[in-house]
Amino acid sequence: MSDREVLMVTIQVHRPGTIDWLGLSTPDREGSALFYSDLLDWGIVRYETGAGPFLTAEVRGRDAAGILQPQPTIGDMTLPATWTVFIRVDDLEESLLLLSDLGGRIIERPREIPELGRSAVVADPSGAVFSLAAFHPDFGLAVRDEPGALTWCDLLTRDPVTAVAFYTSLFGWEADRDETTGYTMFRLDGAPVAGMMAMPAEVPEEAPSHWLPYFGVADCEKSARRLEELGGTINHGPQRIGIGSFAIAEDPFGASFAILEHVDPTIGRRSTLNSDVLPKVRMHLELESEGESVTATAVLDGFGEPFHASGSAAQSRDRDPARPNLAAELAVVRALSDLHHQILERVHERIDRSMGDI
Known part of the structure; x- marks a missing residue:
């Protein structure tokens, strides 16, 4: 025997030039954790670090996002509750120099995240906030393209032309624009990494350019109803598109995000989320x-x-x-x-x- x-x-393998982490800046960490745990079936793990407690959201035991300390500031102004995308880079200082040369702004200087690496909060020329991250090789998103996990990110910008020049120069992305819809697909070595669209005309002028993360859900309409029951707000949708249904929302503390249900267009029913949407x-x-x-x-x-x-x-x-x-x-x-x-x-x-x- x-x-x-x-x-x-x-x-x-976590690749430079990809969106490799999400961080939620919120005035109420515990309240935010309860909201997303219910909506997206997250498990929340608390880590004690030298910089204070750090909450990690897990999808079936795999790291999906972080819930951070209160929001960053610009001068005397505190930024609203927000989801921040972290884009991985090899050399943080070199990337910050290039970002400045390209017209971007450094909002928070590089800081050490104990046991994880270093990051800096920055903004592109039109004001969209994101983070550059030089994480340790084994840290980053451990799950994508599943219900509860990140499945896509869009940049909503008031200056698409400048944004294309900025991101392609900073990260080596290629930009593929659909002339019919005006939607731009950013690619890295041919693989999609993110999308971009001009800010819709109906969005108030005071709303800044921003990155919008999409979380996968099994049933968009059901999740949208539950989102509102939990105190969130649906700002658009649910709307059916070629790849499924989505809705754009705010959590109870004002952070914008979207939910997305993938549907196989060839058979018209729900499908597993496309594992090739983000390069890995x-x-x-x-x-x-x-x-x-x-x-x-x-x-x-x-x-x-x-x-x-x-x-x-x-x-x-x-x-x-x-x-x-x-x-x-x-x-x-x-x-x-x-x-x-x-x-x-x-x-x-x-x-x-x-x-x-x-």
């Missing part, structure tokens, strides 16, 4: 021990067709007490080496095809 155990590990690279690693053998199986997603690889190693009867899991380590190394060779082969194939077209 074989002794068999399976360990599942999921690793997410994920590796699923499975370790299986059976008898004297350990096998590691890896699947790497995020580059189109997934890569599959495996590696094995034999358990030694005379294990080194200092490295009791040596066989598992060797199996993983061999699987990752196999992945590496496959990626190189695909790169060479694309180079050969490109050279053949010249």
